[in-house]
Amino acid sequence: MDSKNKKPATAVIHAGLNSPQQGAPFTDGPCFASTFHLKGEADSADYQYARFHNPTWTALEKGLSELEGGETVIFPSGMAACAAILSSLLVSGQTIVLPADGYYATRAYAEAFLQPNGINIQLVATTKLLDIDYSDVDLVLIETPSNPLLDVVDIKRLADKVHTSGALLAIDNTTATVLGQQPLSLGADISMSADTKALNGHSDVVFGHVSSADKQLIERIRLWRKLAGNIPGPMETWMVHRGLATLDLRLERMCANASKVAAFLNTHSSVKSVRYPGLESDPSHRVASAQMHHFGFVVSFDLGEASLAQTFLNNAALVFEATSFGGLHTMAERRARWGTDDVSQGLIRLSVGCEHVDDIIHDLECALSKIAK
Template sequence: MTTSNSRAAGLLHLRDRALKRGDPVPLPLTMASIYLSPGDSSDTIEYGRFGNPTWHAVEDMLGHLEGAPCIAFPSGMAAIAATFFALLKAGERMLLPADGYHTTRAVAERLKAFGVDFDTRPTAGFLDGGFAGYRLVFVETPANPGLDICDITAAADAIHAAGGLFIVDNTTMTPLGQRPLDLGADIVVAADTKAPNGHSDALFGHVASRDPEIIEAVRKWRVTAGSIPSPFDAWLVHRGLETLDMRFERMCNTAELIAPRLKAHRAVRSLRYPGLPEDPSHNLARVQMERFGFLISFVLDSEEKAERFIDGCALMHSATSFGGVHTTAERRDKRGDAVPGGFVRLAVGCEPAEELWKAIEESLDRL
């Protein structure tokens, strides 16, 4: 059985098999739109929309982590949209989480104009009602931002019995924290903008599947639609992936330390973190997740207190993304999520754990 440690170790040496004496050990950045292609060039890159050595190196790394072929995209949403457009046709339906990332539902809303309809269902009760009639079923687990969890294996079994395809958005966990393909999902999508890149300086996403027909359909969609990643962003993600194991471990360890302290603070009204034994998702998380993640959600008394807490914390940025080396937090109702005004999504970064907790506690104490 391949472990997280062996995957992480192998990740750093994927290029070794192709290196020759005198070659650079770090990945070179290839900036090219045209390639020399005389005669039959079907086995080479012909044009920048068809391929790029830098993307291919990143796809190789992501494929190593996922244990499946990967197709790279310029963002997580581009990856999600590609699966919808490549695999759905007029007259079909899909099922989405009611409490996951809201832009996924916005893309699905646009697909109505093409004859594709959708329903939504809360993540915590995602298996309720069955899956008959759905061509695609899409879940984000843990759901962003509420952190409810769906039983991936049970959902996969039920979806396949109903004749559907199952997509899991694994952005919040990365392949080092959760492996949906091993649990029965047909497709994984993720925004590598987050922890895989890790430095908040590139947009990127990927689709992974062990089904060759799915991969080919998604690849053809990328070539036709031109939804291709920048070589420079791919190079940044490649560099970030080399330290993902260390960063992810530190972020998860710190979140596990901070979550119970946050829950016990007088200013916090309610808190969700799958790593807490009393969390409603804890038992399922222990079974299907390799780590409990670095996201913590909690509620303060008001919008005003939530903003004061975030702005008043010396080791925290008010920002809408997560997974970078800097701890970030955001009051999520301003992004359109159906949450209380004082709801805060905290994304733990790589700061030393006790120093980060001291800054968080000081800001909470001032409320």
């Protein structure tokens, strides 16, 4: 069966696997090697040196390429994947558009390492991306849904507008994952993800990847990885490949849980507001319904004050207070504690996990009762 015709649950389980061979394992273990036998000419073997390539990379990159619809290059973190795009595709005098309301580290990297080298940065809120002129822009790197307020932009419309001006469009697809949204099929030039989050899903590996159907773009990014030495370890690569196999199963539970949690929070008297694309009242709902295969597992809600948010977190026995998302465990944090996001002091980003939804809601209800007025 062609990989494009497989259902998502089947696709992730078989992604990157070799055809069955008599007596062979289903999956190869991680290849721990810094050097490979190389006789004669340098290009006479598939593997030459571990900074260039590794069989364990090949398996995962093959699997992710099947899912993304474009060739994939893997990295040791989501920020390494992001840095590869920004550092390999821009030169002095060019302009990049970044989300004003997206992941802070992306903006921080650009301001610290691109701006001093003559690259212009334009920050635009997700909800305003379709309103601006891209005629002097070279690259647009945005995050949809945005983190942490979950605003969504119409990728196809944005791609048409960006391409009309001759620019490239890259989508940070971390929150939706490759099963939740297909940026390349919607017209984006590049899809990237911090696989630390839901794609691996077990809160035990830092990882990332970049995919593109444009051969020249992806080869430029691959060359940057090779020369910069920003490479993933074989063990981490193998662990992500193993985690990928259960992505559909985990997302099914997490997203179903998130939908019920969002509905519960949306009617609670102590909650000022809730952001979740699955709520029909949410500003992101219409566009998300059209381009996403699920509404995600992240719910952001506002308790109004920092002290109330912290009281809630202190009393949530089941919810782990942490600064990541997408794992099996339900996690939450008060985002304003970092001082990097322009959000309410009482905003909590909740990553809904795989626990039974009744237990999650009961735990939230008990914690919210401690701040009820």
